Amino acid sequence: MIDFVLSVFSTVLQMDMRDHHDIPFALPLMLASLVAGSVGFVIVKFIGNEPRED
Numbered sequence: 001m002i003d004f005v006l007s008v009f010s011t012v013l014q015m016d017m018r019d020h021h022d023i024p025f026a027l028p029l030m031l032a033s034l035v036a037g038s039v040g041f042v043i044v045k046f047i048g049n050e051p052r053e054d
C-alpha cells in the first residue's frame with residue numbers, strides 16, 4: 001500500500017518520492033495539510049450535520 005501511494009505521488013508531483021534527496025523540505029507539510037483538510041471536511045460535512053431533536 002505504501003508503494004502504491006508513493007508511486008501515485010511520484011507520478012503526480014513528477015519527483016521520486018522514494019528518494020529522500022528529491023523531496024523538497026515543505027512537501028510533507030503540504031501533504032499533511034491536505035490530509036488534515038480532507039479529514040476536517042469529512043468531519044464537518046457528515047458529523048456536524050446531525051438533525052436536532054427538541
